[in-house]
Amino acid sequence: MPPHAPAYAVLVSGRGSNLGALLAAHEQIGAMPRIVVSSRADAPALDIAREAGVRVAVIDGPAGASREARDALLSALLRDADVEWVILAGWMRILSDGFVRAWYPRLINIHPSLLPSFPGLHPHRQALARGVFFSGCTVHRVEPGDVDGGEILAQAVVPVMPDDTEAALAARILAAEHRLYPETVARLLRTENPSAS
Numbered sequence: 386m387p388p389h390a391p392a393y394a395v396l397v398s399g400r401g402s403n404l405g406a407l408l409a410a411h412e413q414i415g416a417m418p419r420i421v422v423s424s425r426a427d428a429p430a431l432d433i434a435r436e437a438g439v440r441v442a443v444i445d446g447p448a449g450a451s452r453e454a455r456d457a458l459l460s461a462l463l464r465d466a467d468v469e470w471v472i473l474a475g476w477m478r479i480l481s482d483g484f485v486r487a488w489y490p491r492l493i494n495i496h497p498s499l500l501p502s503f504p505g506l507h508p509h510r511q512a513l514a515r516g517v518f519f520s521g522c523t524v525h526r527v528e529p530g531d532v533d534g535g536e537i538l539a540q541a542v543v544p545v546m547p548d549d550t551e552a553a554l555a556a557r558i559l560a561a562e563h564r565l566y567p568e569t570v571a572r573l574l575r576t577e578n579p580s581a582s
């Protein structure tokens with residue numbers, strides 16, 4: 386590893402296709418993730434990480450614990466892994482303000498709409514219901530109190546077809562995500578690498 390290789394974690398909850406795209410781009414990014422953390426023990430994303438030889442962990446409890454307690458465990462795990470950046474890739478748990486403040490401005494997310502349009506759940510459904518002609522995906526910093534808010538870092542646009550279903554639009558946007566996320570993460574980690582300063 387080069388002396389100032391970016392130290393990052395990827396947080397997942399499900400399928401892991403964006404994780405796969407990030408792993409495939411590890412040379413462009415400058416390093417593999419130090420750790421992949423899942424909020425679910427059965428997330429297929431964990432197998433993708435294991436197959437790539439990346440350390441994995443699951444933070445889904447302790448049962449009945451508060452969001453703050455769980456996020457304190459998560460932060461401790463990430464600090465222990467010497468992580469400087471936290472890359473959300475399909476992470477489905479709302480993060481506490483304490484966690485977001487602790488990792489800001491190096492906490493990054495991708496959302497499958499052109500923010501600030503259609504934040505939150507079911508963005509593809511929202512886009513189709515509104516009748517937009519274009520949608521896409523947005524890479525942004527995560528800021529306290531605003532799940533899909535925060536500084537917009539990059540966007541990619543895709544057309545919405547007249548006969549689109551939610552699944553068809555989601556697949557078109559996902560292909561754009563797989564290009565946009567690795568290139569944006571690579572650019573950020575190169576230009577804002579705290580251990581290089």
Ligand code: GRF
Binds near residue numbers: 403474522
């Ligand atoms: C992606 O559409 C991403 O934009 C959203 O969650 C989905 C995760 O998919 N935040 P995957 O697990 O990366 O395949």
